[in-house]
Amino acid sequence: MRRAELLPGTLDLLILKAVSLRAEHGYGVLLRIEQITGGALLVEQGALYPALYRLEGQGLLETEWGTSDNNRKAKFYSLTAAGRKRLKAETERWTVSAGAVNTALKAQEA
């Protein structure tokens, strides 16, 4: 399986996406990213936490202590209203710019 390094700035977007369906704890976020990217992207596990704290600080995520599947105390992250808005905006921005880049690259191949 080929794995790609994360493009800068995409980790935040992936985290927001990962917690958009339901609240996840840190490890859950990691699994979820692996799952939704089909394991194609490599996330250094520790790097997740500074990013999570940063997003929480920006008011995009909120946290709550709860119990994990295997019955352990864990901190769960979920989207705030601002986070949801940001995810939507970022997704659109990403789609537009990724589409443009794709088009450009294809044109060169032809």
Added chain:
Amino acid sequence: MRRLRMLWHRLAHRAEVERQMADELAFHIDARATDLMSRLGLSRAEAFRQARIEFGSVEKYKDESRASLGLRLLDDLRADFRFARRALTKNLGFSLAAIVILALGIGANTAVFSVVDAMLMGTLPVKDPQGLVAFDTLQTRDSMVAGYSGNGRPGPGGTARRTSFPMVTFERFRDHATTLSHVFAFTSIGSVAVVADASAEMASAQLVSGSYFDGLGVPAVMGRTLGPSDDRPDAEPAAVVSHRYWQRRFFGDAGIIGKTIRVNGTTFTIVGVTPESFHGTEVTESVDLSVPLAMSPHLSPTGGPPRSRATWWLLLMGRLKPGVTREQVFAELRPIFNESVLTSWSARDPGTRNPERSGMPTMRVLSGSQGPNGPSPRTRDSLTYVFVVAGVVLLIACVNVASLLLVRAANRRQEMTVRLALGASRARLIRQLLTESLLLATAGASAGLAIAWWAKDALPPMFEDDVVLATAIDARALAFAGVLTTVTALVFGVGHALRATRVGAMPWLKETARAGGQRALMARTLIGVQIAASLVLIVVAGLFVRTLYNYSLVDVGFDTRNLMVFQLDPTPSAADSADVVELYERLLGEVETVPGVQSVTLSALPVVARSEWTETIRTERNETAREVHLQVVRWNFFQTLGMPLVAGRSLQASDTANAPRVAVINAAMAREVFDEDLPIGQRFRFANGPRRDVPFEVVGVVRNAKYSRLSEPEPSTFFIPYTQFPTGRMTVEVRTMGEALALTGGVRAAIQRIDPGLPLINVRTQDAQIQETLRNPRIFAALTAVAGAIGLLLACIGLYGVVSYDARRRTGEIGVRMALGAERSDVLRLVMGQTSWIVTIGTGVGLILAGALAQLLRGQLFGVEPFDISTMASATLLLVAIAGLAVFLPARRAARLDPTQALRHE
């Protein structure tokens, strides 16, 4: 807002945040390990190992997470401060030196600026000072002004700028002005004798019109202020006292309202006390007592008739109606003013009729926020000079701190290199240095504030008598000096280290000769600046010392030792001028009986006390008018003061009011006016005035003596007996055997045996009075000398440091040279030569600047040219000698090095 709250929460619950973070990360690794065990079937230990590897450095991510939470910065800042404090206390000598220098620079500047600002730009402590207007006029010799009493200064285009107006102008403005809500007039009447609680003392008083206090918006803190109903000739005499006078004279007596006092013999009732901040309508003036303008006839210092309608003697101010500009006031009042001038001119005394005059004075409407007169030009000059000196001190302080930091940066390069090598980031190091510099600057600024606090009250009394100035520390000045020094500290404390770190760690482990050389060049430049600045101060201080010395050599023309002087004003007690003479004679007769008193005399003006009296006279022989100085004296004036008679006779007790008018003239007047050495028997008369009809006959000639100040040549002067020219207030001169002031008590008792209500004003010795006229050069000399000495000391410390550093840096080179056969003297030359040229250049620049500054001070110097070669030479010699020592000592140490040790140095 929300973020700040969150940050605060995190700071307040720091331990909790840390624990949660640890829990969270532990949970992650635990969960991963569990996954790995079930997915890949690893053993528990293997799974945890794998999980930890995949996670990466826990501490690193914790740290990054803290940064995300905003906690890192504060942690670092706290560490920075702890470290900075430790670094600064470890090097206590350096830190104290830097703080003291900063404090001196900041403190001196803040204080001087605050005082200058308050004295030159301060506004009156009244309600809305910007809404006040004041009036003045520009007058020429041709202006229709029949009599003037008040302030005058040179105005634009050869005019005289004068601030007094005649009564009629005030009355018309008051009755007709529609652009002003209040028009008010006032005038200082100087010292008045106040008898209260059975003791007599002098107080300063002013006459004010009815709407003075209302117009200024000054309320009474007790009782009431004066109003229009008090300002009528038939009103009960009422007075308002200042807060300061209330405290000083009545000890804050709560029952002061309704108390009666006698002012120049008239009984007044005290009706109110003004606020503590209010001290009159001049920025630097202090008034004890305000009484209604209508009371003027009872208070006139000469006891004479009321002021003529033609005399200009009142200061005028007004308050603008809302929305009105000064231009509108001018447009409305100028025609009224011009008309009032004509009215006043036509009311002049027929004796002074002068049909040639037809000029209309130009009225101006000024801002009244400083009162009509503002600070005096003399004060302005002095303060400006002090301001310049303080500026030079600030420059020296900045440069000095800069060079101190430079040397310190050099000494710390090893420390910086090690920290870089251990992985500290450049930004981190810079922040560390920044913190240190800021800590230094803050400490310096705090100490400077303390100095400024003390100095702001110590400064003003040096320049003005009896000045009451509520000086606040000027925030702008403090900010300016503080920012300037802080920026200096940052540029040199951090800027240098910044350049050092850019090079990277390796080159710094071995100091390169070139980098060291660059730093030395910078340090040398800084020291050159200090040398130049100190030399300027030393030269100027030298010029002032020479000035003082020259003054001390001046032949005053009479014997100043054992001479007590004071003023008396017995007019309120005497009914007319004959009584005044009679009273003076009784008083003086009583003083002569005091043991130790040799003789007692009188003069209208104190001698050598910056007071002048000039009159225009015409001689009978040739009718041209000459302006000469006048002194009215008692017959024994010359004998008492010790002015030798050159020819003819002295004045005599027999020259009474009814005897023929006589005058004694000085040698200068004999030569300049009569053009002969002994013009005995010549006659002259006043050119104008009511007494111009009767001529004076010259009966004697006395030797020249200084008149009003030491710096001027003896002017043509004539002396006439006070019996023939009675004056109210006079100066009493008492010749004593032995120490003059020892007899003060006896003399006072003698005066008050004759008139218990008569105060002695301004008792002092003649020597002290002359010294008083030399106050400016004395203060300037002291101030500049102290500043110059500090500057020189700092420059020499810097010089010593640079040469030592240089010598240490080149120890290896010196070793090689010595091993190859260089003599000690060669080494000495090598080390000193590097530095001599800074001293040379600094000295040259300093001399040029000193010449320029001295040129500006020309008016303050006496008997010495601004570009005085001998002063400059001796100042340079002094500087070079001291600087030479600072260079020689470390150089000699380098020359005494043992070559083998020196070679092993690197």
